[in-house]
Amino acid sequence: DTAVSQTPKYLVTQMGNDKSIKCEQNLGHDTMYWYKQDSKKFLKIMFSYNNKELIINETVPNRFSPKSPDKAHLNLHINSLELGDSAVYFCASSQDLSRTGRNTEAFFGQGTRLTVV
Amino acid sequence: AQSVTQLGSHVSVSEGALVLLRCNYSSSVPPYLFWYVQYPNQGLQLLLKYTTGATLVKGINGFEAEFKKSETSFHLTKPSAHMSDAAEYFCAVISMDTGRRALTFGSGTRLQVQP
Numbered sequence: 001d002t003a004v005s006q007t008p009k010y011l012v013t014q015m016g017n018d019k020s021i022k023c024e025q026n027l028g029h030d031t032m033y034w035y036k037q038d039s040k041k042f043l044k045i046m047f048s049y050n051n052k053e054l055i056i057n058e059t060v061p062n063r064f065s066p067k068s069p070d071k072a073h074l075n076l077h078i079n080s081l082e083l084g085d086s087a088v089y090f091c092a093s094s095q096d097l098s099r100t101g102r103n104t105e106a107f108f109g110q111g112t113r114l115t116v117v
Numbered sequence: 118a119q120s121v122t123q124l125g126s127h128v129s130v131s132e133g134a135l136v137l138l139r140c141n142y143s144s145s146v147p148p149y150l151f152w153y154v155q156y157p158n159q160g161l162q163l164l165l166k167y168t169t170g171a172t173l174v175k176g177i178n179g180f181e182a183e184f185k186k187s188e189t190s191f192h193l194t195k196p197s198a199h200m201s202d203a204a205e206y207f208c209a210v211i212s213m214d215t216g217r218r219a220l221t222f223g224s225g226t227r228l229q230v231q232p
Contacts, residue, residue: 004160033219041155041205043222056219090160092220104149104168104211106220108160 003027006091006109013081014117021076021112023091030095031055032074033106034066037088046089049074081116088113119144119212123223131231136195138226140182140208143189150191151209151220152182161207167191178202203230 006023013019025032033056034046047066048056054066063079078085092106124139142148149168153161165176172184182193191208205227209220 031218041225041227043161043207043220043225045219045221048219092161105151105163105166108153108162110160111158 004091004093004107004109006089006112008112009110010113010115012115012117015081015083017081018077018079019081019114020078021089021091021114023074023076023109025072025091025093025107027093027107029093029107030071031093032068032071033092033094034074034076035090035092035108037090037111039087043090047074047076078114081114083116086114086116119148119210119221121208121210121221121223123206123208123226125226126224127227127229129229129231130198132200133197136180136193136198136202136228138193138206138208138228140191140193140223141189142191142208142210144210144212146212147184147186148210148212150182150184151211152176152180152191152193153207153209153222154178155205155207155225157204164193164206198228198230200230200232203228 004025031050033048037043049068052068065077067075088111090111091109094106120143122141151166152164155161165174167174167184175181180195205225207225208223
């Protein structure tokens with residue numbers, strides 16, 4: 001009964017490949033996110049979706065494309081992988097922050113460690 | 118734009134000693150503030166949060182933090198460190214005056230607890 005689950009946990013792939021990371025939440029939340037954590041542990045927002053609508057799209061190469069088939073899922077597809085894409089990618093979810101401030105915390109998945117070789 | 122500064126990328130304390138992890142924020146209006154903990158090879162877990170109301174907030178595992186608007190700070194404390202507290206700690210902010218409702222994180226502080 002994991003709240004936010006992402007697969008796979010580890011992903012090792014060669015440069016130039018295309019890969020996807022899947023994320024699902026069973027919390028009934030409206031908003032989902034992708035964060036990237038670099039080798040220095042710094043966390044940066046990449047995308048957020050609210051009810052399948054893209055809300056935040058930070059300066060991320062267009063090789064990264066999020067897809068939200070429904071509000072419980074937010075997948076991340078990466079084309080033409082580069083060495084610099086190696087990082088840990090975290091999926092998270094929260095209530096719709098525009099409606100209320102009380103349930104604002106984000107719940108995180110366990111992360112996907114992507115290694116590009 | 119909002120930002121978060123965590124002073125000290127590494128903090129080392131002895132078991133049983135006071136833990137103090139510093140966090141300062143920059144925001145045009147009082148933001149919502151959070152502390153998350155990350156154990157090795159795991160995701161982030163919420164320790165505590167401040168939204169409105171009482172400025173001293175208690176969280177899990179004996180941690181607490183105090184929101185000080187005049188100092189734009191939200192420092193995390195624990196009276197007595199335990200070995201199991203060794204982890205990476207992140208302060209984060211959401212500013213409610215923008216449409217950008219996502220967590221902005223500080224750079225993290227690694228807490229080491231010496232026996």
